Amino acid sequence: MTITTDHARAGAAGSLWLRLAAIALPLPLIAPAFWNRYPLLQWDTGGYLARWYEGYLVPSRSTVFGIYLHYGESSGFWINLAVQSLATLWLLQLTLRVLSMMQTFRFVVISLLLILSTALPWLASMLLTDIFAGLSVLSLFLLVVGGPRTSALEKISLFVFTAFAAATHSATLGVLLGLCIAGWMARPLLGPRLPIAGLAQASLTILAGGLMLVSANHALSGKWTWTPGGTGVAFGRMMQDGIVARYLNDHCPREKLKLCPYRDQLPASADEFLWGKSMFNALGRFEGMNDEMGTIVVGSLADYPAWQAGAALQALGQQLLHVATGEGTNGWIPHTRGIIERYVPSQAAPMRAARQQNWGLDFDTINWLHVPVALASMLALVALLAHALANRRLDDLTLLAATITLALLGNAFICGVISGPHDRYGARMVWVATFTVLMALARRLGEDSKAR
Incomplete structure (x- = not known):
């Protein structure tokens, strides 16, 4: 009886620590910002922030994201990082739950592995649209397959989040649109695996995101138009x-x-x-x-159609290999610094005191881990998808793997072909491949333990 009671107490204590670890996860997710003593900035951050103040549109700078940044000014932009951190963890646990894999221990371990081995915490700690690129793919997927496994409030939240993410960057909107088109094309083959209601909801987020962007452009510039550039x-x-x-x-x-x-x-x-x-x-x-x-x-x-096609294929291939963390996030960001000093002078002093503005960031060591993990994750994702298709295993995890694969290819095509290959474009999306591979490993380990 004493042994049973001791085991029960130990189990309860372990469960308590797990719950506490899960509750504390938002903090390590933005640990880079805490270490920096200020939210991380990027070369493009100032262009978004200035949209609220300047009253005109500039190429590739979403007014929707500019408004989002503006409402975080009074907190030194820490409220933005809180939103990004909580949204990330919400979508990670919701994905695990919809795929019937949600366990506190599993959620904590997968989250910590993503924090330690991918660009995710750097994206969540940065005032830039990039964190929403990968998250929006997860939210779109959950809208399609979630069905009865998500509540009405969760569906509304997923819809609003996906539309907002689509409005923050044209490349993100393009990837989501491509996924919706692919979903409708695959619907006759996959039938109930891709519910019509889910596809319709996901597709409407693209329209809602576009309307959100055009409305914000009008509100700030007086023009009913798309963001130029x-x-x-x-x-x-x-x-x-x-x-x-x-x-x-x-x-x-x-x-x-x-x-x-x-x-x-x-x-x-x-x-x-x-x-x-x-x-x-x-x-x-x-x-x-x-x-x-x-x-x-x-x-x-x-x-020059042949030259253009060859250049596009080369750019796509190069973009898939450009996955290093930290591009454009060193100390040389004079435009962003100038925008903050001009329009948010209360933030000038803490911004200047941050390690980033004193050249304290060096991603070389970090990328010794991040780049191999990212490349290995993409290879493992393809292997996972090939194995599932060879065995005719079409469950939700296989659908997620297919979705992430298409998202990576779409992101590489849109960003690499149109803008040219950059590490930033790859790093903001590839961590989702790592997440999917970790889920597959967790499921396999769970099946092995049950078999024993």
């Missing part, structure tokens, strides 16, 4: 691949283009052209060059 970003990638120089050489003798006098002086990279000190500034930047860049993009697609 897609053409310029695509132009930059084509310039980087040498396609623009070839187009100018072929057309300048007979067409008057603003770039013709500079055709032999084009920068080597798109970032240098669009954001550095290049002729782009002298020619009026996006306002002065949008029409011409659009003409060159469309014209070069028609003139």
